[in-house]
Amino acid sequence: MKLLKVAKREYLDRVRRKSFVIGTVLGPLLMGGMIVVPGLLFEHTPESRVNIAVIDLTDSLYGSFTGALDDTLSNGSKMFALRNVRSTGADLDAAKKVLSAEVAAGTLDSYIVLPRNIVEKGTATYFGKKVSNIRTLERIENALNKTVVVQRLSKQGLDYGSVTAMLKRVNIETVQIGKGGEKANGFERMYITSFIFIMLLYMTILLWGVAVQRSIIEEKNSRVVEVLLSSLRPFDLMAGKIVGVGAAGLTQYAIWGIFSIGLTSYAMSTGQFAQYVSFGWSTIAFFILFYLLGFLFYSTLFAGIGAVCNTDQEAQQLQTPVVMCLAFTIVIPMAVMQNPDGTFATVCSMIPFFAPILMFMRINILMPPVWQIVLSVAILIVSIFVAGVVAAKIFRIGILMYGKRPDVREILKWVRRA
Amino acid sequence: MLELVNVTKRYDTVTAVDALSLRIEPGGIYGLLGPNGAGKTTTIRMIMGVIEPDEGEVRIFGKPFSERLKDSIGYLPEERGLYRKMKVLDHLVFLGEIKDVPAAVARERGRKWLKRLDLADWADKTVEALSKGMQQKVQFISTVLHEPKLVLLDEPFTGLDPINTQLFKDIIEELQSNGRAVVLSTHVMEQVEKLCKRICLINKGKKILEGSLADIKMQFSRNVVTVRFSGDRERLERYPGVERVRTFGQELTVTLKAGTDTNDFLRHAVDSGRVEKFEIGEMSLRDIFIAKVTADGGEVSDEAAKSR
Numbered sequence: 220m221k222l223l224k225v226a227k228r229e230y231l232d233r234v235r236r237k238s239f240v241i242g243t244v245l246g247p248l249l250m251g252g253m254i255v256v257p258g259l260l261f262e263h264t265p266e267s268r269v270n271i272a273v274i275d276l277t278d279s280l281y282g283s284f285t286g287a288l289d290d291t292l293s294n295g296s297k298m299f300a301l302r303n304v305r306s307t308g309a310d311l312d313a314a315k316k317v318l319s320a321e322v323a324a325g326t327l328d329s330y331i332v333l334p335r336n337i338v339e340k341g342t343a344t345y346f347g348k349k350v351s352n353i354r355t356l357e358r359i360e361n362a363l364n365k366t367v368v369v370q371r372l373s374k375q376g377l378d379y380g381s382v383t384a385m386l387k388r389v390n391i392e393t394v395q396i397g398k399g400g401e402k403a404n405g406f407e408r409m410y411i412t413s414f415i416f417i418m419l420l421y422m423t424i425l426l427w428g429v430a431v432q433r434s435i436i437e438e439k440n441s442r443v444v445e446v447l448l449s450s451l452r453p454f455d456l457m458a459g460k461i462v463g464v465g466a467a468g469l470t471q472y473a474i475w476g477i478f479s480i481g482l483t484s485y486a487m488s489t490g491q492f493a494q495y496v497s498f499g500w501s502t503i504a505f506f507i508l509f510y511l512l513g514f515l516f517y518s519t520l521f522a523g524i525g526a527v528c529n530t531d532q533e534a535q536q537l538q539t540p541v542v543m544c545l546a547f548t549i550v551i552p553m554a555v556m557q558n559p560d561g562t563f564a565t566v567c568s569m570i571p572f573f574a575p576i577l578m579f580m581r582i583n584i585l586m587p588p589v590w591q592i593v594l595s596v597a598i599l600i601v602s603i604f605v606a607g608v609v610a611a612k613i614f615r616i617g618i619l620m621y622g623k624r625p626d627v628r629e630i631l632k633w634v635r636r637a
Numbered sequence: 638m639l640e641l642v643n644v645t646k647r648y649d650t651v652t653a654v655d656a657l658s659l660r661i662e663p664g665g666i667y668g669l670l671g672p673n674g675a676g677k678t679t680t681i682r683m684i685m686g687v688i689e690p691d692e693g694e695v696r697i698f699g700k701p702f703s704e705r706l707k708d709s710i711g712y713l714p715e716e717r718g719l720y721r722k723m724k725v726l727d728h729l730v731f732l733g734e735i736k737d738v739p740a741a742v743a744r745e746r747g748r749k750w751l752k753r754l755d756l757a758d759w760a761d762k763t764v765e766a767l768s769k770g771m772q773q774k775v776q777f778i779s780t781v782l783h784e785p786k787l788v789l790l791d792e793p794f795t796g797l798d799p800i801n802t803q804l805f806k807d808i809i810e811e812l813q814s815n816g817r818a819v820v821l822s823t824h825v826m827e828q829v830e831k832l833c834k835r836i837c838l839i840n841k842g843k844k845i846l847e848g849s850l851a852d853i854k855m856q857f858s859r860n861v862v863t864v865r866f867s868g869d870r871e872r873l874e875r876y877p878g879v880e881r882v883r884t885f886g887q888e889l890t891v892t893l894k895a896g897t898d899t900n901d902f903l904r905h906a907v908d909s910g911r912v913e914k915f916e917i918g919e920m921s922l923r924d925i926f927i928a929k930v931t932a933d934g935g936e937v938s939d940e941a942a943k944s945r
Binding site (some may be wrong): 448580 | 682684685687704707708710712714716717719720721722723731732733736737776779914916
């Protein structure tokens, strides 16, 4: 099969390119970075003992404040070392001066002044060299808050514990009802999962589709094409290229897949990611199916465009409508998500230009009737076939045309004649 | 072996090839000659099935063109092209594979040919590292790697130095003596004069002359005289045996009618003025081409007339 020889060459050429290696490595690194880095920042900020002095002008809060600020370090020891600095209020400035000097010298991290009217006004002041560690500050604030609230409540004769119990918020838990039973936190996860996969589909179909077009234009310009056509049918050349490039795309997915299995297991373990993303093997299977169909359909169109153009700039004009069709499927998902089995979504997911992405999305959100999936896939396959025949005709004539780009009327003439 | 019957190809308003009929037999090199734009490349592309004729028929090995035949034809296009990033030997293997040569065989033959053409050290270099001339050698190897029965070479010598031109000529001779049919198309007619057994001259898509080179030479020789002369030019040209006079700087190329004695014409020239040079020449292919085109009332393109 000469087609396969072309595909093999194209495939090897693709996967050996620097851009492939970079894209393949950078893709998951970026994705992973987005998932892992925030987790790392939250989970593993090196925390150490914090020395804080407290000037308690009320003379009554220090005890309960230390009790409330009971956070511990990872080794179990207390995180905050508090020191009570007595002050009558008159010598406040002098006391602050001494503590500031200690902070400057590094023996003290910071100090807090609790004013006499803190229970009424609810303000205290934190003095430190840097106020950057938001987590630490948050802990202090929470503890102080609790201390003050307890104080206020007890003045009214109320118990803190029973009040918080009374104020407990009501939460609504979302459960998606699907074929496989109930999934907790379904909707949120599903939207985010769908969105990630849709973007991936869109980007890879576009990327690899245009790669086919580029490669054809390149071959035209380097005049390799005439040698090739003296050995094989134009269809074999076109189809071989599409298969080779598509296989390179699948390889990239495979590498990413392996990456993400490791990544997901990590992300799941930190708990940060798992609550947003959920997918199973069926999602992956549908993803690959619709990637292949979408890629075949679009890359055939791109191949036809490549055949009639001599430069990438020229091709950009012609490819605009095709890219717009693809981009349209990224613009409308909100409408589809809101009403995944409505007429609009159903019809759109049958149109070959939109089907790869929209049908995949519908499957993800709300499994459509099987006949709709089958119909959509069948329409896509027929469209690929039709596009392939038309593109091959255009390809056959266009591929050896150098110089002026033919207009649409001329291209139609080729299609009819060939 | 290869037959074209009334083949016509039109592009918009231009008729690139006009009812061209050819017969090419195995053994011997067939020269397809003509100035640029005569329709040579279009003709060859039609033979290769790269483009289809609007009218007429191409028959190869007695059969109408089909995809299967591509494997028994070797084609060196005028516009050379190779994948720049591929390694030389890998490239040859790929081009062999798409002619249905098993990879291992293609690799072995490729190595042999690279050695023969002094490129053995370049087998693992990428194509882009090669000079133009070297790339041309690689391309040439790819046209013969699958041992085709019919070899079509479109301007095979452009860009080659004299040594490599000779090397190519030797190899082409060798191909021919192995019983293959070789069709060589070029606009540099002098280059192939000694190489071709049969030729076809085409101009503006039309065949103007075809036959064995020896016959054609015989037919056109001994009636062209180059004269450098000062004196009564009009009187010289009035000689009854003169068919046509062309001026090239100081010199006149006089074509005499068949049967005219050159001695009589020399006597007439001496009577008409001072003869500084008088040379009886065999006509070059280019002269024959020009003579034939003008005789048929056609126009010779500048391309063909210049640099004589």
